[in-house]
Amino acid sequence: MKQAGFPLGILLLFWVSYVTDFSLVLLIKGGALSGTDTYQSLVNKTFGFPGYLLLSVLQFLYPFIVDPENVFIGRHFIIGLSTVTFTLPLSLYRNIAKLGKVSLISTGLTTLILGIVMARAISLGPHIPKTEDAWVFAKPNAIQAVGVMSFAFICHHNSFLVYSSLEEPTVAKWSRLIHMSIVISVFICIFFATCGYLTFTGFTQGDLFENYCRNDDLVTFGRFCYGVTVILTYPMECFVTREVIANVFFGGNLSSVFHIVVTVMVITVATLVSLLIDCLGIVLELNGVLCATPLIFIIPSACYLKLSEEPRTHSDKIMSCVMLPIGAVVMVFGFVMAITNPQDCTHGQEMFYCFPDNFSLTNTSESHVQQTTQLSTLNISIFQ
Numbered sequence: 001m002k003q004a005g006f007p008l009g010i011l012l013l014f015w016v017s018y019v020t021d022f023s024l025v026l027l028i029k030g031g032a033l034s035g036t037d038t039y040q041s042l043v044n045k046t047f048g049f050p051g052y053l054l055l056s057v058l059q060f061l062y063p064f065i066v067d068p069e070n071v072f073i074g075r076h077f078i079i080g081l082s083t084v085t086f087t088l089p090l091s092l093y094r095n096i097a098k099l100g101k102v103s104l105i106s107t108g109l110t111t112l113i114l115g116i117v118m119a120r121a122i123s124l125g126p127h128i129p130k131t132e133d134a135w136v137f138a139k140p141n142a143i144q145a146v147g148v149m150s151f152a153f154i155c156h157h158n159s160f161l162v163y164s165s166l167e168e169p170t171v172a173k174w175s176r177l178i179h180m181s182i183v184i185s186v187f188i189c190i191f192f193a194t195c196g197y198l199t200f201t202g203f204t205q206g207d208l209f210e211n212y213c214r215n216d217d218l219v220t221f222g223r224f225c226y227g228v229t230v231i232l233t234y235p236m237e238c239f240v241t242r243e244v245i246a247n248v249f250f251g252g253n254l255s256s257v258f259h260i261v262v263t264v265m266v267i268t269v270a271t272l273v274s275l276l277i278d279c280l281g282i283v284l285e286l287n288g289v290l291c292a293t294p295l296i297f298i299i300p301s302a303c304y305l306k307l308s309e310e311p312r313t314h315s316d317k318i319m320s321c322v323m324l325p326i327g328a329v330v331m332v333f334g335f336v337m338a339i340t341n342p343q344d345c346t347h348g349q350e351m352f353y354c355f356p357d358n359f360s361l362t363n364t365s366e367s368h369v370q371q372t373t374q375l376s377t378l379n380i381s382i383f384q
Contacts, residue, residue, distance in 0.1 A: 004138065029308075096161045105228075124199055147288030293327050
C-alpha cells in the first residue's frame with residue numbers, strides 16, 4: 001500500500017490474486033496436457049533441459065532464501081533453537097500430506113495475528129501522525145508492490161506436490177480448491193494491508209512488526225505467533241528445495257541417509273542466511289520479482305501456450321498472452337527498483353513515535369504535533 005498508493009494497492013492485490021488463481025489452474029492443466037506430475041517435468045517436456053534448469057534454480061531459490069524469523073532480543077539463539085527443535089524434525093517428513101494439520105495450525109495463528117493488527121489499528125492508529133501523501137491514488141513504486149504481492153501468493157513451486165496429495169486428484173477438484181483458497185487468502189491480505197497501512201501510512205516498514213513499539217505486549221505475542229507460523233510453514237518450502245536437489249542430482253530418489261543429509265544441509269544454510277539478514281522487506285521484494293513473478297506469470301503461461309491446441313481466441317490463451325509480457329516487465333523493472341529504491345528498514349531500532357519526547361519528525365502540521373503529544377500516554381493507555 002505504501003509503495004503503490006492505497007487505492008491502487010487494493011486494486012493490484014485483487015489483480016495479483018486473480019492471476020495467481022488462473023495460473024495455478026493453468027499449471028495443472030499443463031501437467032494434464034503433457035502427462036507430467038511435477039512442475040520440473042512439465043517445463044522439461046515443454047522447453048527441454050534449459051527450461052528445466054532455469055525452473056530448478058527458481059524453485060530452489062524461492063523457498064531456500066526465505067526464513068524470516070525477525071526477533072531482535074536473543075534473535076540468533078531463538079532462531080537456532082527453534083530450527084533444531086521444530087523446523088528440522090518437521091522438514092524430515094517424506095510425505096507432504098502429513099503437514100496438513102501443521103498447516104491448519106499456521107492458518108489459525110495467521111488469523112490471530114490479523115486480529116492483533118486490527119486491534120492496534122483501532123487503538124494505536126489515531127495516535128500515529130499521517131504522512132502527507134498517504135491517500136494518493138497511485139505511486140511510482142507500484143511495480144515493487146506487485147513483486148511483494150506475488151511473493152505473498154506464490155505457491156506454484158509446491159502445487160504439484162499438493163495436487164498429488166489430494167484424494168482422487170482432478171483438474172476440476174483442484175480448481176475448486178484453488179478458487180476457495182485464493183478468495184480466503186486475498187481477504188486476509190487485504191485486511192492485513194489495510195489495517196497496517198491505516199495505522200502507519202507512510203511510516204510503514206517492509207516488516208510491519210517493526211512499526212510497533214517494543215513495550216507493546218500484545219504485539220510481542222503477535223511476533224511470537226508469527227515466528228511459529230514460519231516454523232510450521234518452512235518445512236513445506238523445504239520439500240520443494242529437497243525435491244529439486246533430488247531431481248537434478250539423484251534422479252528423483254533419495255535414500256534415507258541422503259534424505260537426512262540433504263534436509264540438514266538445506267535447513268542449515270537457510271538458517272545461516274536468516275541469521276545474517278534482519279530486513280524482511282528487501283527479501284520479499286527481490287524474491288517476489290526474481291522468483292515468484294516468473295513462477296506465477298511467465299512459466300505457466302509459456303507452458304500452456306506451447307502445449308495447448310486450443311484456438312488463439314480461447315480465453316485461456318488470451319489471458320496467457322497478457323500475463324507473460326506483464327510478468328517480464330514486473331521482473332525486470334521490479335528488480336531495478338528494488339535495488340535502487342529498497343523498502344525502509346529500521347534494523348531493529350524503534351520508531352520515533354515510540355519515544356513521546358521526539359517531535360522532530362512530526363511537525364508537518366499542528367494537528368500532527370498534537371497527535372504526537374498524545375503518545376506520552378500510550379505506555380499506560382494502550383501498550384500496557
